[in-house]
Amino acid sequence: MKRVAAAMLAVLAGTPALWAQEAKPNIVLIVSDDQGYADLGCCGRPELKTPNLDRLAAEGVRLTNFYVTWPACTPSRGSILTGRYPQRNGLYDMIRNNEVNYGHRFTEEEYAVSPEMTLGLDAREITIAQVLRKAGYATGVFGKWDSGRARRFMPLQRGFDAFFGFSNTGIDYFTHERYGVPSMYRGNERVKVEGYATDLFRREAIEFLNRNRHRPFFLYVPFNAPHGASNLERVGVQAPDEYYRMYGGLPPTREQRYKAAVTAMDHAIGKILDELDRHGAAENTLVVFFSDNGGSGVADNTPLRGRKGRMFEGGLRVPFIARWPGRLPQGEVSDAFLTSLEVFPTFTAAAGGRLPEGVTYDGFDMLPVLRGEADSQRTEMFWQRRSHKAARYKNWKWVEAGSDGGLFDLTNDIGEEKDLSEARPEILADLKARWRRWREEMNAAEPRGPFRDY
Ligand SMILES: [Ca+2]
Numbered sequence: 258m259k260r261v262a263a264a265m266l267a268v269l270a271g272t273p274a275l276w277a278q279e280a281k282p283n284i285v286l287i288v289s290d291d292q293g294y295a296d297l298g299c300c301g302r303p304e305l306k307t308p309n310l311d312r313l314a315a316e317g318v319r320l321t322n323f324y325v326t327w328p329a330c331t332p333s334r335g336s337i338l339t340g341r342y343p344q345r346n347g348l349y350d351m352i353r354n355n356e357v358n359y360g361h362r363f364t365e366e367e368y369a370v371s372p373e374m375t376l377g378l379d380a381r382e383i384t385i386a387q388v389l390r391k392a393g394y395a396t397g398v399f400g401k402w403d404s405g406r407a408r409r410f411m412p413l414q415r416g417f418d419a420f421f422g423f424s425n426t427g428i429d430y431f432t433h434e435r436y437g438v439p440s441m442y443r444g445n446e447r448v449k450v451e452g453y454a455t456d457l458f459r460r461e462a463i464e465f466l467n468r469n470r471h472r473p474f475f476l477y478v479p480f481n482a483p484h485g486a487s488n489l490e491r492v493g494v495q496a497p498d499e500y501y502r503m504y505g506g507l508p509p510t511r512e513q514r515y516k517a518a519v520t521a522m523d524h525a526i527g528k529i530l531d532e533l534d535r536h537g538a539a540e541n542t543l544v545v546f547f548s549d550n551g552g553s554g555v556a557d558n559t560p561l562r563g564r565k566g567r568m569f570e571g572g573l574r575v576p577f578i579a580r581w582p583g584r585l586p587q588g589e590v591s592d593a594f595l596t597s598l599e600v601f602p603t604f605t606a607a608a609g610g611r612l613p614e615g616v617t618y619d620g621f622d623m624l625p626v627l628r629g630e631a632d633s634q635r636t637e638m639f640w641q642r643r644s645h646k647a648a649r650y651k652n653w654k655w656v657e658a659g660s661d662g663g664l665f666d667l668t669n670d671i672g673e674e675k676d677l678s679e680a681r682p683e684i685l686a687d688l689k690a691r692w693r694r695w696r697e698e699m700n701a702a703e704p705r706g707p708f709r710d711y
Contacts, residue, residue, distance in 0.1 A: 293552025340601025347705025377405015
């Protein structure tokens with residue numbers, strides 16, 4: 258009521274700028290971690306309990322043809338923040354200490370000079386939080402940052418007003434250590450708190466929402482669920498016992514652990530949605546949800562081929578939901594070809610902001626497509642992970658991944674089972690040529706760290 262009164266006063270006083278300020282929608286971006294293409298109740302796995310995400314889909318638009326830019330965490334999340342291909346923004350590989358994969362436990366001294374501590378998203382890159390803050394938004398991130406731990410790379414230095422979470426690529430959900438290294442932060446300071454990570458991110462996100470409910474806010478909640486826990490015990494995914502019990506009791510199997518973590522995350526998402534309802538803010542809030550890459554381990558990417566880390570659809574195509582009551586259709590399922598590169602321009606447009614000048618963006622505002630008013634502008638998409646390559650052009654997909662790969666017609670072969678390389682050599686040549694041109698464009702872009710700084 259107060260907002261309406263203030264807006265009416267502003268109109269009466271002839272101050273359209275204030276009116277525009279009042280009308281700005283809130284933006285909530287929720288990203289899950291390694292969730293499979295089928296791992297939502299509403300995406301074909303009804304035994305998985307995700308009532309809140311199912312509700313979000315019923316109240317919004319769900320995409321079946323949505324891609325991320327890389328088949329694993331760090332580069333995918335870098336593209337969300339920058340709106341640019343990993344090969345353009347410089348963050349085109351993981352930031353992590355591989356030694357822990359062989360059981361090596363870092364001392365504090367070793368860790369301080371390790372890749373996890375020293376590498377990050379190039380400070381010249383402009384994040385979506387910087388753009389939205391300039392448009393008048395309060396900005397907060399609660400969860401997995403995964404874009405650099407050195408101070409200059411941390412969220413408060415990258416356009417966010419508030420941060421609670423961890424900056425590396427994975428933790429133990431309960432101790433918040435990454436292979437023995439304490440990893441939870443509030444702002445720039447390391448903190449020791451008790452609790453299950455998903456619950457803590459939910460609690461901090463809701464506090465931020467409450468603090469900023471009288472102004473437009475950008476709330477980014479990149480969960481680490483349902484990623485495997487990064488601990489030396491290698492227990493898989495972790496969840497509180499009450500969630501294990503929902504899937505058959507204790508001790509849980511690996512699959513039950515995974516499902517429990519998804520449901521715990523879904524519960525946290527429900528609490529955030531409830532809070533929007535409680536403040537009457539749901540109508541004026543764009544909520545977007547997707548997974549940062551395909552599922553791994555016991556996750557289910559059906560009917561897609563491959564999994565996290567791979568160039569097949571199972572690594573790159575992920576579940577996506579957008580809800581904006583009154584502004585987007587309800588209960589739509591769309592097969593429009595869209596990607597996470599569209600998120601940055603979409604949020605900028607929704608906020609009435611401006612894309613920074615002189616920066617090349619790789620996506621576009623997808624709201625007209627989500628509204629069903631326009632076809633997607635996207636006809637092609639390219640991926641590279643070290644020597645592995647992939648390209649999509651319209652309905653065709655080309656994969657070259659070591660000795661594996663092929664040419665696939667996604668129109669009737671979403672599972673990439675039938676290699677048409679020999680049957681359609683002209684299409685194969687065309688996709689390879691498109692990929693090469695894209696790669697040349699990336700090579701010609703201004704160099705960016707941490708891997709190509711010169
Ligand atoms: Ca991930």
